[in-house]
Amino acid sequence: MLYGGIEAGGTKFICAVADENKKILDKIQLPTLEPEITLSKVIEYFRKFKLKSLGIGCFGPIDINPASKTFGFITNTPKLPWRNYPIVNKLKATLNLPIGFNTDVNAAALAEACLGGAKGLDSCLYITVGTGIGAGAIVHGKILQGLCHPEMGHILIRRHEMDNYKGKCPYHQDCLEGLASGPAIEERWGEKGVNLGSNEGVWELESFYLAQAIVQYILILSPKKIILGGGVMRQKQIYPLIRMNVLKILNNYLSVPEIIEQIDQYIIPPGLGENSGIIGAILLGELAYKNKSF
Numbered sequence: 001m002l003y004g005g006i007e008a009g010g011t012k013f014i015c016a017v018a019d020e021n022k023k024i025l026d027k028i029q030l031p032t033l034e035p036e037i038t039l040s041k042v043i044e045y046f047r048k049f050k051l052k053s054l055g056i057g058c059f060g061p062i063d064i065n066p067a068s069k070t071f072g073f074i075t076n077t078p079k080l081p082w083r084n085y086p087i088v089n090k091l092k093a094t095l096n097l098p099i100g101f102n103t104d105v106n107a108a109a110l111a112e113a114c115l116g117g118a119k120g121l122d123s124c125l126y127i128t129v130g131t132g133i134g135a136g137a138i139v140h141g142k143i144l145q146g147l148c149h150p151e152m153g154h155i156l157i158r159r160h161e162m163d164n165y166k167g168k169c170p171y172h173q174d175c176l177e178g179l180a181s182g183p184a185i186e187e188r189w190g191e192k193g194v195n196l197g198s199n200e201g202v203w204e205l206e207s208f209y210l211a212q213a214i215v216q217y218i219l220i221l222s223p224k225k226i227i228l229g230g231g232v233m234r235q236k237q238i239y240p241l242i243r244m245n246v247l248k249i250l251n252n253y254l255s256v257p258e259i260i261e262q263i264d265q266y267i268i269p270p271g272l273g274e275n276s277g278i279i280g281a282i283l284l285g286e287l288a289y290k291n292k293s294f
């Protein structure tokens with residue numbers, strides 16, 4: 001049995017086909033252009049396979065409420081050609097498959113909980129720090145969802161007293177994403193993050209902001225594992241800095257051994273490496289095929 005998945009991002013679409021063990025058998029990457037252009041390539045790709053289902057882990061915000069008139073739409077994205085775009089309907093109309101649809105970070109959280117760094121646990125948080133910042137939570141074994149999906153990247157945090165950078169978020173300016181996303185790092189320091197590896201000040205400030213957010217997520221959600229992925233987290237030196245700052249802010253308030261004694265195993269990189277998102281998308285498709293809720 002073959003299952004398809006799309007990790008739909010603002011810069012690239014990754015399309016893959018996996019077997020029932022979620023082993024990826026084939027994968028391609030397409031640039032995110034105008035919707036009709038990108039989707040025609042996506043459809044051409046998936047038509048080559050006899051699939052049971054398709055799952056989409058999508059950049060957002062998106063409408064994932066099945067009762068809504070705009071279910072399956074990409075909604076308020078700053079990428080204008082994709083704004084209010086009915087991606088699920090478009091793919092369903094041509095491929096005629098059961099389609100699972102959720103956010104890219106919810107897909108990644110699901111994959112990490114089922115097969116990755118949080119396997120065997122009934123809760124975890126997956127945070128991506130890339131072009132944007134977002135997080136997906138698994139709570140009681142299910143993807144956390146309320147009126148809409150959470151948007152944890154846009155929480156407000158305290159500024160560092162030495163940081164005069166105005167912030168990059170078009171909605172809130174200096175929210176977490178505005179201060180700590182990849183583009184925020186690039187604009188503040190005048191250089192792409194990938195070239196700032198040896199500048200310790202960059203990563204101290206970055207961990208100062210990410211740790212504040214993580215502490216809030218811990219205090220509100222109490223996840224059993226926190227997984228940090230995305231392009232910026234390729235700077236592996238940030239993990240110990242984040243752990244140290246999280247412990248410092250918590251200041252022994254929570255007497256939970258998993259946090260205070262084993263933080264190295266509590267805040268971790270993705271167990272599935274760079275494949276969490278695409279494997280999560282494949283899982284979303286499989287769940288849609290089996291008509292299971294999650």
Ligand code: ADP
Binds near residue numbers: 192230
């Ligand atoms: P996206 O968020 O678009 O899906 P990524 O997760 O790869 O993609 O994030 C891209 C962002 O991460 C860019 O702002 C880029 O500058 C930054 N980035 C990518 N690689 C690195 C790296 N090695 N070190 C620091 N920043 C990086």
Ligand code: ZN
Binds near residue numbers: 154175176
């Ligand atoms: Zn914001």
